[in-house]
Amino acid sequence: MKNVDALLFDVFGTIVDWRCGVAEFVSRKIGLVDPYEFADAWRREYQPAMAMVRSGAREYVPLDVLHRENLNKVLATFWVEMAEDERDDLNRAWEQMPPWAASCADLSRLKRQFIIAPCSNGSITMMTRLARYAQLPWDCVLGAGIAKAFKPEPRAYLESVGALGLPAHRVMMVPAHNSDLAAAQAQGLATAFVPRRTEYGFTQATDLEPTGDWDICAESLGELADQLEAMGPKHPLGQTQRDLH
Amino acid sequence: MKNVDALLFDVFGTIVDWRCGVAEFVSRKIGLVDPYEFADAWRREYQPAMAMVRSGAREYVPLDVLHRENLNKVLATFWVEMAEDERDDLNRAWEQMPPWAASCADLSRLKRQFIIAPCSNGSITMMTRLARYAQLPWDCVLGAGIAKAFKPEPRAYLESVGALGLPAHRVMMVPAHNSDLAAAQAQGLATAFVPRRTEYGFTQATDLEPTGDWDICAESLGELADQLEAMGPKHPLGQTQRDLH
Incomplete structure (x- = not known):
């Protein structure tokens, strides 16, 4: 990676x-x-x-x-x-949905270094209203809404990557679902798995562990930030006016 | 309006x-x-x-x-x-462009009551990077990038409105250019003119004053916020989790 x-x-x-x-x-x-x-x-x-x-x-x-x-x-x-x-x-x-604990704070932390955006099957309408409700600090809204195709169709990933003006390998997909990662990896994206083991309640039997060769596995978005920060300094693309001058 | x-x-x-x-x-x-x-x-x-x-x-x-x-x-x-x-x-x-004075603060103020998004001819790439650079707190990125059409083509406005899941009359276009307002109004959007009289330098001769029947004319985004706030209470769509509970 x-x-x-x-x-x-x-x-x-x-x-x-x-x-x-x-x-x-x-x-x-x-x-x-x-x-x-x-x-x-x-x-x-x-x-x-x-x-x-x-x-x-x-x-x-x-x-x-x-x-x-x-x-x-x-x-x-x-x-x-x-x-x-x-x-x-x-x-x-x-x-109108509750974010998993610390999602907002962890996304804000990740945003300091990286462009962050949803790549969801939800529409731009849903993503925008949900972001306001749950205070998710996205830089922009990508995914099915701009691609007019649902994951795991390649177009959902490729149009999102294209909208950022980046090659696929400089973009990392972060889901709690192995199938999403497999589809993203097939299109050349970097991959990070963050399990949410109670998404389907306490009897959940799927996506408890990584099932593929993902670039990062982290127990939380905070741990994802730790691992990414440990890899090296910020890239200029992730910097703001204040950082640059 | x-x-x-x-x-x-x-x-x-x-x-x-x-x-x-x-x-x-x-x-x-x-x-x-x-x-x-x-x-x-x-x-x-x-x-x-x-x-x-x-x-x-x-x-x-x-x-x-x-x-x-x-x-x-x-x-x-x-x-x-x-x-x-x-x-x-x-x-x-x-x-990497400087915002006009107070744009960031005024947009943050407007965001408390309204969904805010760019409807620019710029791409999603440009809008996302510019927002990070200039600290523009958009809820999402709309405009030519999602419509794949440039203003003043109707599609640039209509796809942006559609992506918000709203009827056109509940969305207001805010440019410094009368031609942009005329095109938005023709598609049923509400209109607000905010002149930027030195956009083309001190000898600028166009867009100094409103040339159409716009819903609002304001000297700045702060004055736009004043006028909108004077019209009545917040609409639930503009509310966050904190406001609702």
């Missing part, structure tokens, strides 16, 4: 705790259902919905739209009746 | 002083030429280069590429010899 200038982060699961976030939002808005069961059911519809786009059976639509459609299915499963505008409101659960 | 949730800013001329920025950068790197004359000559190539893309004669390329091509022409005019990598370096002048 050479010096990197930018870090791209997966967001749902890696930066924010979507399961607790959705459960809390749902329990405030509905109350009648098991909120974790509801969150899991909603999330289970996520991959099949994106698969339709990835396969070309459907044109790209922002993830907000897929979540909203999936919500109709899940509400039907749970026998919940709800007006359309209330459903629109519930769909905003994905814009 | 109804309540707006987001403010889109023109950047070169409106937020940063490109002319002094380029002149200062050029004088550090070359030294032999009149730096303001050089800056003006470089900028004069900007509109004709984009016109080729707007007319469809050429596919969209990021503005970095156009500036780099234009630089070759300008260096030839000024009889300056320079290696390719030095030219690449000089092209980064557009990533």
Whole structure:
């Protein structure tokens, strides 16, 4: 691994705790259902919905739209009746999620040395509102929203790297998911694995350990910062006006 | 004008002083030429280069590429010899520009109530690096980089508005240029004019006053904030986790 200038982060699961976030939002808005069961059911519809786009059976639509459609299915499963505008409101659960402990502080620390941006399957809308809610100090919003393609499609990574004006090897993908790392590595990006072992609750069985040859494995974003800082001095691209003069 | 949730800013001329920025950068790197004359000559190539893309004669390329091509022409005019990598370096002048006085503080103030983003003809690369350099606290980067179209093409505004998940009338365009406002207004955006009367130096003859029926005219971003705050309370979309709970 050479010096990197930018870090791209997966967001749902890696930066924010979507399961607790959705459960809390749902329990405030509905109350009648098991909120974790509801969150899991909603999330289970996520991959099949994106698969339709990835396969070309459907044109790209922002993830907000897929979540909203999936919500109709899940509400039907749970026998919940709800007006359309209330459903629109519930769909905003994905814009209001708690960050994992220390994410904001650790991202701010990483930002001092690196360009930082989300490379999520979430839309620009979701990423922007979520960043405001959770105080995530992104330099810009990349990922599916600018590529109009969902990870792990190569375009989602390559358009994000291209938008930074950098070669792929100077950009590091940072997710809690091995599959995301494998796809990023295949496109030439540097890789860092940060496990989130309770993303799916205390019985989680996947992504507990690295399953590939990743450049960095760190137990937290703080440890990632430690490891990156130990590698050498800042690169000029990561510097601000104050640093340069 | 109804309540707006987001403010889109023109950047070169409106937020940063490109002319002094380029002149200062050029004088550090070359030294032999009149730096303001050089800056003006470089900028004069900007509109004709984009016109080729707007007319469809050429596919969209990021503005970095156009500036780099234009630089070759300008260096030839000024009889300056320079290696390719030095030219690449000089092209980064557009990533390192001084903000107009108080821009950073005023943007931070506006960010407390509104989503703020650049809607510039600059690429995501330029906007991201410039934001780091000049400490511009954008929520996300919109504009030509995501639309793959240059203002005043409708798509540059409409894709930016769409990426925020908002109707056009809830988004306000804030440039120092009347032509930008006319194009934004034609697409249904709210409009605010903030003149920068020395963008082209002390003999500037254009954009000294509003020439259209804009929703707001303000002498500075601080005055824009005053006027917007006087219109009423914050909208939930502009609120952070701390505000909501």
